[in-house]
Amino acid sequence: MAVKTYREALNEALHLEFERDENVVILGEDVSGGAGGTSGEREASGGIFGVSAGLLPRFGEARVIDTPISESNIVGAANGLALAGKRPIAELMFADFIGVSFDQIINQAAKFRYMFGGRTRCPVVIRTTYGTGMNAAAQHSQALYPVITHIPGIKVAIPSNPADAKGLLITAIRDDDPVMFFEHKALYGKKGEVPEGEYLVPFGKANILAEGDDVTIVAIGRMVHFAEKAMKTLAKDGIGVELIDPRTTSPLDEEAILDSVEKTGRLVVVDEANPRCSVARDIAAIVADKAFSSLRAPIKCVTAPHTPVPFARELEFAYTPSPDKIAAAAKATVEFAA
Amino acid sequence: MAVKTYREALNEALHLEFERDENVVILGEDVSGGAGGTSGEREASGGIFGVSAGLLPRFGEARVIDTPISESNIVGAANGLALAGKRPIAELMFADFIGVSFDQIINQAAKFRYMFGGRTRCPVVIRTTYGTGMNAAAQHSQALYPVITHIPGIKVAIPSNPADAKGLLITAIRDDDPVMFFEHKALYGKKGEVPEGEYLVPFGKANILAEGDDVTIVAIGRMVHFAEKAMKTLAKDGIGVELIDPRTTSPLDEEAILDSVEKTGRLVVVDEANPRCSVARDIAAIVADKAFSSLRAPIKCVTAPHTPVPFARELEFAYTPSPDKIAAAAKATVEFAA
Amino acid sequence: MQLSREELLRAYRQMKTIREFEERLHVEITTGEIAGFTHLYAGQEAVAVGVCENLNDSDYIISTHRGHGHCIAKGCDVKGMMKEIYGRKDGLCGGKGGSMHIADVSKGMLGANGIVGGGPPIALGAAMAAKIDGTGAVSVAFGGDGSCNQGTVFEAMNMAVVLQSPIIFVFENNGYSEHTGADYAVGSGDIAGRAAGFGMPAACGDGSDFFEVHAMTREAVERARDGGGPTTLEFKTTRFFGHFEGDPQRYRAKDEVKKHRETMDALKIFRDKVTKAKLLTKKAMDEIDAEVLKLIDEAVEEARAAPPPTPDDLLTDVYISYEGGIQ
Amino acid sequence: MQLSREELLRAYRQMKTIREFEERLHVEITTGEIAGFTHLYAGQEAVAVGVCENLNDSDYIISTHRGHGHCIAKGCDVKGMMKEIYGRKDGLCGGKGGSMHIADVSKGMLGANGIVGGGPPIALGAAMAAKIDGTGAVSVAFGGDGSCNQGTVFEAMNMAVVLQSPIIFVFENNGYSEHTGADYAVGSGDIAGRAAGFGMPAACGDGSDFFEVHAMTREAVERARDGGGPTTLEFKTTRFFGHFEGDPQRYRAKDEVKKHRETMDALKIFRDKVTKAKLLTKKAMDEIDAEVLKLIDEAVEEARAAPPPTPDDLLTDVYISYEGGIQ
Numbered sequence A, B: 001m002a003v004k005t006y007r008e009a010l011n012e013a014l015h016l017e018f019e020r021d022e023n024v025v026i027l028g029e030d031v032s033g034g035a036g037g038t039s040g041e042r043e044a045s046g047g048i049f050g051v052s053a054g055l056l057p058r059f060g061e062a063r064v065i066d067t068p069i070s071e072s073n074i075v076g077a078a079n080g081l082a083l084a085g086k087r088p089i090a091e092l093m094f095a096d097f098i099g100v101s102f103d104q105i106i107n108q109a110a111k112f113r114y115m116f117g118g119r120t121r122c123p124v125v126i127r128t129t130y131g132t133g134m135n136a137a138a139q140h141s142q143a144l145y146p147v148i149t150h151i152p153g154i155k156v157a158i159p160s161n162p163a164d165a166k167g168l169l170i171t172a173i174r175d176d177d178p179v180m181f182f183e184h185k186a187l188y189g190k191k192g193e194v195p196e197g198e199y200l201v202p203f204g205k206a207n208i209l210a211e212g213d214d215v216t217i218v219a220i221g222r223m224v225h226f227a228e229k230a231m232k233t234l235a236k237d238g239i240g241v242e243l244i245d246p247r248t249t250s251p252l253d254e255e256a257i258l259d260s261v262e263k264t265g266r267l268v269v270v271d272e273a274n275p276r277c278s279v280a281r282d283i284a285a286i287v288a289d290k291a292f293s294s295l296r297a298p299i300k301c302v303t304a305p306h307t308p309v310p311f312a313r314e315l316e317f318a319y320t321p322s323p324d325k326i327a328a329a330a331k332a333t334v335e336f337a338a
Numbered sequence C, D: 001m002q003l004s005r006e007e008l009l010r011a012y013r014q015m016k017t018i019r020e021f022e023e024r025l026h027v028e029i030t031t032g033e034i035a036g037f038t039h040l041y042a043g044q045e046a047v048a049v050g051v052c053e054n055l056n057d058s059d060y061i062i063s064t065h066r067g068h069g070h071c072i073a074k075g076c077d078v079k080g081m082m083k084e085i086y087g088r089k090d091g092l093c094g095g096k097g098g099s100m101h102i103a104d105v106s107k108g109m110l111g112a113n114g115i116v117g118g119g120p121p122i123a124l125g126a127a128m129a130a131k132i133d134g135t136g137a138v139s140v141a142f143g144g145d146g147s148c149n150q151g152t153v154f155e156a157m158n159m160a161v162v163l164q165s166p167i168i169f170v171f172e173n174n175g176y177s178e179h180t181g182a183d184y185a186v187g188s189g190d191i192a193g194r195a196a197g198f199g200m201p202a203a204c205g206d207g208s209d210f211f212e213v214h215a216m217t218r219e220a221v222e223r224a225r226d227g228g229g230p231t232t233l234e235f236k237t238t239r240f241f242g243h244f245e246g247d248p249q250r251y252r253a254k255d256e257v258k259k260h261r262e263t264m265d266a267l268k269i270f271r272d273k274v275t276k277a278k279l280l281t282k283k284a285m286d287e288i289d290a291e292v293l294k295l296i297d298e299a300v301e302e303a304r305a306a307p308p309p310t311p312d313d314l315l316t317d318v319y320i321s322y323e324g325g326i327q
């Protein structure tokens, strides 16, 4: 296995799928960059984060489509491409731009199949970037996957490491249902081992990163790394953590989570989104229903506060769930006396 | 107190506030109706559900503004009106049209104050209609308030009866923060006693409709009425229900819910939205954390399933939480043996 | 271009089918058997048919909340449509969509759409697919005068020009969006003119005249198939009924519909033209009328008798596959 | 209209302040002290200042992600801005907004805005408020060539025409949206022409020439104040730096910026014109230059020394009141 960055792993997945299936196309702002302009360099960026680099020179303008700033139509056109038999990948540069394309995501892509009585498919992938870590402030840092997880008819994938980034993206592209794919901006440079060649990670199957008896920690996306750090701290106190990365929040691998809580009796959910109606609370509620009898302590959610994302470094740092806060929450569940 | 419909109560609230404060304006599609056209009748509808009837003849075109079909600009212009010192009420005909106006709701209205360091206010009210009951199918029946409840910086009010409709709307209009106001389509004709004249219902204060010892039922909007029906069934089995209507989901009256669960030890949350990342699960999670020690049974959520809203009568009926399902869930909590 | 007798008969049959479908629904709705919002297309038949008679099954259209006419014109099964409107299990969408979401992707009919302005971006995508694959197919986005003020529609126009996509934006200007006049809501008063500003050919025609619609569309379709990019067509038309069934229409002059039924009836105008030009006989069209009425009768009868979906159907068709199932 | 000496000096000072603010940021950013995305306005000064010199504190503007120039031109405190960009507690937005969200509503500056196309609808609302209250105030929505393809912007144009709102849409066509040329993304290649199609006066001018911008804006502002409704102004301009700091600009010809710095420098052009016409002396402007440089020096120094917000600040300013508090 080669060591690759999260960005490289995603880029590789795109190249593989473009090669494999000529119906795969990508569209968005600056997915290649350099359309128009004065340099004559036709691929001037390969995506603002470089994820789609190399596609244009290799697969051409018909399949690598730069668009005007028109997000409703980036997603909307992807929907139409999908209904017409293509496998489009629409890129929203930041998850916050769900704001200007929400209708095409929730009222169109997610609903076609149901509204049309099962007589169509819309295999669109909407790739986007989310999260804090770049001091990009309130309109360029949101998580927003809870909002999409809420909507029936679309799937939600949130890779936390390079291998999953590759494997989940390939799965997403081959999936016949609409998928929204959340890439964490602060993970693009993160390195990890990535299996070569064809590699698929199934949806709805959690990754159990560590087994432990005292507390289950479910963490999403970048939070998985923070939870790993917390786990090390907790180990020093002799607290054994079972660490679960759901990988996709819709579908959600309830079974893995419930099985674990049945064993540990304690749950902490870590979600970098705002708390209200979050994935953290969603998972907590599922457990409070289906694994109630196993619970030995209050379920703790470690999330961002109920505030927009602030700009200043100190504030963004305070905003984002930290390894310390995760460890403290886990410890509180272990120390809880009924 | 006079008996009025939910529609009449809302209409009265609008008239009172228009009278009281000349900064109050309303804008939206057909809020008066009859602009252009051939009849010469200037108020041709007064809102597609009649809620804004009578405003145009009384307060004139400057304050009762019919717009083209441009929801981003209905909400966006309301935001600008608010920043410029007005108290605008923007109408989105159906909550589903959050899809075409989401940016102005979540990235603009909800964030100005925070992004600008507290040096502004955006007292906008976004009125909309939600819910099943009219067989309006997947794109005209969603609840979607969980999506807005998720977003910091905006408040969410969901009146369940005519008195609250009036009192919460007046509070919303006078509130200096952005408020999204969800009116249930199937409640417009519902009658109830409504206090005369100035009547405000505060945000963040739940309504405790019934006191009981065995199980707490928290229900939202139209679901309050279904829960009341379930309560009657449960009473026959000797099960005492404490019925709570939060009235606003943001802010949420956690205290009222936690106090109740501390007494009853059991909780059922009824929410007509889809289950994932719903208000139901949000409340369940809060209780599973903060009232854990009081819990004597699994927390049950009664929600719509994870499907779009279907059209056919039989399917929409099966989709919507029913008094029977609520009663069954409550019963299950009471009969639960650890 | 001269249409053959067969083509004329088919066009007439299509328009008549739409008309009777809608006239009948207008009556049936009063029985209370049909649920939901129903927006009738009667009055605008020449647009749907004049456009779609230029298309074949590999071409795409997308429709609006007022979709029955476009569905029929693009070849959707009339009985399946009626069953869908009645919310029946073997309706075209299994009773899950209803009037506002009738679709048949196998016919290139990408759906009625309840979101005003929701369709054009999707139609653009279908046009892009046709261009990528070089099939020569075109895509038509139908919309009303009200829809042309939705931002998504303008975006689609610009993107279609940028990508030179084979798409035709058809705006049916029936004078109203719900209860608001187009003379108020379209700032410039000129939908085609606005589209021309986007850098594409655009023209305005008489939406009551099948032949005008057909000829104008033909030109646009040919240009699109030849790689000439998008076109906008605005057609002035009228709706014979309210915005939805139950609309008291207080925004309309009392005799407006009556007048329009006299002067803007696409079927009358068609009949006059083809009989005057001796292209079709009254008798041939009368025969079609009888056949259409019979079809609609049967469609209503079968729909009324058809079984509704069962609660089990609620949880299917959300996804093609979903690990863990739907709850 | 002839500008007074005082007006000319102020205009020059404003443009120079913007220029030096940006040139200095370009240097300071390399120290790593400034977080987040920073989009510099240098090169476009004549637009911000040429427009805003027609406005007063009761008029409104709304800006974009590239907002520093508009903020300064509309009178925002330069030191407060610098502190904000450094993320300091007493920055103009308490360190919560940063470069992309600088605002001062008390000055009619409704904010930089990180959402392309987010501003025009809001500016429209402010214009509507001015019209309702009859204050004679106008509202200006700044946007780039890229923004003019966002649906929200077209909607705002139509609605402004419908309501005859006192708003001016100013498009700064600097040739690029991020890494994409305006020649590609604007289908018609003609932003003003597209706006004219919406039924409002529209014109295109030289965005490097303060006097042209000022005069064109004056006309539009006067029309708007007199109840004549909206106008669109497109100004051709250039940015001297990358899209954001760190952009390698591979989409631009190697010598493009160098050439533009020679031929499209608003400050040089202004200096040439006013000295040739003997309206201002070189010396008077040199004095301003020195004052501006000092101001920027101080602003940077004070910003660097200023304390950051504390974690407590995280939870304030979300709402004015929120029962139960923020968690």
Ligand SMILES: Cc1ncc(C[n+]2csc(CCOP(=O)(O)OP(=O)(O)O)c2C)c(N)n1
Residues within 6 Å of the ligand: B029, B069, B071, B093, B097, B100, C064, C065, C066, C114, C115, C116, C117, C143, C144, C145, C146, C147, C148, C174, C176, C177, C178, C243
């Ligand atoms: C985004 C959105 N906004 C508003 C509506 C409500 N609505 C349904 S039809 C309609 C009027 C549409 O007018 P037009 O485009 O002229 O079509 P027509 O009804 O005349 O066929 C409106 C406002 C909607 N369905 N979707």
Ligand SMILES: Cc1ncc(C[n+]2csc(CCOP(=O)(O)OP(=O)(O)O)c2C)c(N)n1
Residues within 6 Å of the ligand: A029, A069, A071, A093, A097, A100, D065, D066, D114, D115, D116, D117, D143, D144, D145, D146, D147, D148, D174, D176, D177, D178, D243
């Ligand atoms: C809705 C939205 N889409 C995309 C972006 C990312 N983005 C930021 S600036 C920009 C280019 C804007 O181009 P233009 O309007 O010409 O302004 P300029 O940068 O040239 O000043 C893009 C695509 C954004 N911030 N918001």
Ligand SMILES: [Mg+2]
Residues within 6 Å of the ligand: C144, C145, C146, C172, C173, C174, C175, C176, C177, C178
């Ligand atoms: Mg119309």
Ligand SMILES: [Mg+2]
Residues within 6 Å of the ligand: D144, D145, D146, D172, D173, D174, D175, D176, D177, D178
């Ligand atoms: Mg630009």
